[in-house]
Amino acid sequence: MGTNEEIDAMLQTGYPDMVQWRRYLHRHPELSFHEKETSGWIAGQLADFGCEVARTEGGYGVVATIKGERPGPVIALRADIDALPIQDEKSCEYASTVPGVMHACGHDAHTATMLGIARYYSANRALLQGERRLLFQPAEELTPGGALGMIRSGVLADVDVIYGVHLWTPLPYGVVATRSGPLMASPDEIYIDITGRGGHGGMPHETVDAVLVGSAMVQALQTIVSRNINPLEPAVVSIGSFHAGSTGNVVAERCRLTGTVRTFNEETRSRIKARLEQIVKQTAEMHGATAELDYRFGYPTVVNDSEEAERFFEVARRRMGEEAVRESTLIMAGEDFSYYLKEIPGCFMFVGAGNEECGAVYPHHHPKFDLDERSMLVSAKLMIAMAEDYASANVSKQE
Ligand code: NI
Numbered sequence: 001m002g003t004n005e006e007i008d009a010m011l012q013t014g015y016p017d018m019v020q021w022r023r024y025l026h027r028h029p030e031l032s033f034h035e036k037e038t039s040g041w042i043a044g045q046l047a048d049f050g051c052e053v054a055r056t057e058g059g060y061g062v063v064a065t066i067k068g069e070r071p072g073p074v075i076a077l078r079a080d081i082d083a084l085p086i087q088d089e090k091s092c093e094y095a096s097t098v099p100g101v102m103h104a105c106g107h108d109a110h111t112a113t114m115l116g117i118a119r120y121y122s123a124n125r126a127l128l129q130g131e132r133r134l135l136f137q138p139a140e141e142l143t144p145g146g147a148l149g150m151i152r153s154g155v156l157a158d159v160d161v162i163y164g165v166h167l168w169t170p171l172p173y174g175v176v177a178t179r180s181g182p183l184m185a186s187p188d189e190i191y192i193d194i195t196g197r198g199g200h201g202g203m204p205h206e207t208v209d210a211v212l213v214g215s216a217m218v219q220a221l222q223t224i225v226s227r228n229i230n231p232l233e234p235a236v237v238s239i240g241s242f243h244a245g246s247t248g249n250v251v252a253e254r255c256r257l258t259g260t261v262r263t264f265n266e267e268t269r270s271r272i273k274a275r276l277e278q279i280v281k282q283t284a285e286m287h288g289a290t291a292e293l294d295y296r297f298g299y300p301t302v303v304n305d306s307e308e309a310e311r312f313f314e315v316a317r318r319r320m321g322e323e324a325v326r327e328s329t330l331i332m333a334g335e336d337f338s339y340y341l342k343e344i345p346g347c348f349m350f351v352g353a354g355n356e357e358c359g360a361v362y363p364h365h366h367p368k369f370d371l372d373e374r375s376m377l378v379s380a381k382l383m384i385a386m387a388e389d390y391a392s393a394n395v396s397k398q399e
Pocket residue numbers: 105106107140166
């Protein structure tokens with residue numbers, strides 16, 4: 001491929017378009033599994049760049065293939081394209097035009113970045129070693145996620161390695177980070193339905209109070225992490241919603257609790273699940289109520305390949321400078337990029353997008369979420385640098 005200076009210059013020239021694309025998507029967000037317009041628009045852009053475009057079956061995935069004129073490996077780069085059910089509270093000109101739907105996680109910028117990369121590769125086919133497959137994945141935000149559908153459609157066939165980036169406002173603009181091994185948690189969902197016996201608020205002795213049972217359960221569940229899990233092992237059990245009752249003078253018959261479990265390994269995960277089952281059943285029994293637990297497994301843990309994480313540290317230091325590169329902490333959020341990493345080696349990376357000067361101070365999924373758009377350029381450079389480093393290190397294998 002070209003020199004770093006040439007790559008930078010080309011991406012810089014295309015940067016105003018990336019900003020426009022991102023803002024267009026930001027104005028027109030679509031929810032997970034409903035990315036009809038978004039995927040059609042992406043496919044149209046890709047066709048304009050001269051990419052080979054395919055749509056995945058039974059979903060809104062889009063795959064752009066760029067075949068180089070030289071032999072070499074097949075390298076996949078992935079962006080996610082979906083938005084969230086959140087009302088946009090920003091007042092800027094590119095705020096969401098869809099009530100209750102918003103790109104509050106930066107997937108609009110991931111998509112725009114990947115379009116920039118697609119255009120770059122299309123224009124540099126003559127120098128390209130091997131094939132670059134750019135994945136535009138729907139439904140990252142909603143289990144079971146869009147990654148599995150992409151994989152089932154065969155997007156990883158013959159792929160040697162995969163890279164993905166999340167722009168990340170908790171990290172300042174200019175900083176990039178990842179870590180070897182486990183990086184992001186597996187986010188499981190829990191749904192607990194308690195049934196007591198409703199009745200008159202003034203005659204509690206004739207009832208089984210679902211509010212009381214629910215309260216006891218929420219308290220008891222907090223002992224799982226504090227008493228049953230090794231303190232050196234990161235884990236979370238959170239109850240996020242508690243719904244029971246309708247008025248003050250009636251004892252509630254039912255109570256519904258929903259929550260999330262976050263872990264980094266299977267042993268901890270199954271231990272938490274087993275304790276949840278015990279506590280839910282026995283707390284209900286103790287009060288004369290019944291309860292059912294619906295434990296839904298979320299995405300697996302994101303686990304980076306150690307060789308590819310090492311490549312990140314080398315490539316990023318060389319490309320962005322020593323001071324820009326950090327080792328990431330473990331992140332308790334989940335990502336369905338984990339499914340790709342279960343199939344083939346690869347690396348998921350964070351690119352800093354936080355900046356007070358442009359109001360990018362809110363966490364992901366916040367109604368005022370925004371990011372420093374220049375992080376798209378950093379992300380494009382990083383992904384191309386990773387891919388081309390892999391290609392030059394592995395080109396001989398293919399010849
Ligand atoms: Ni996200």
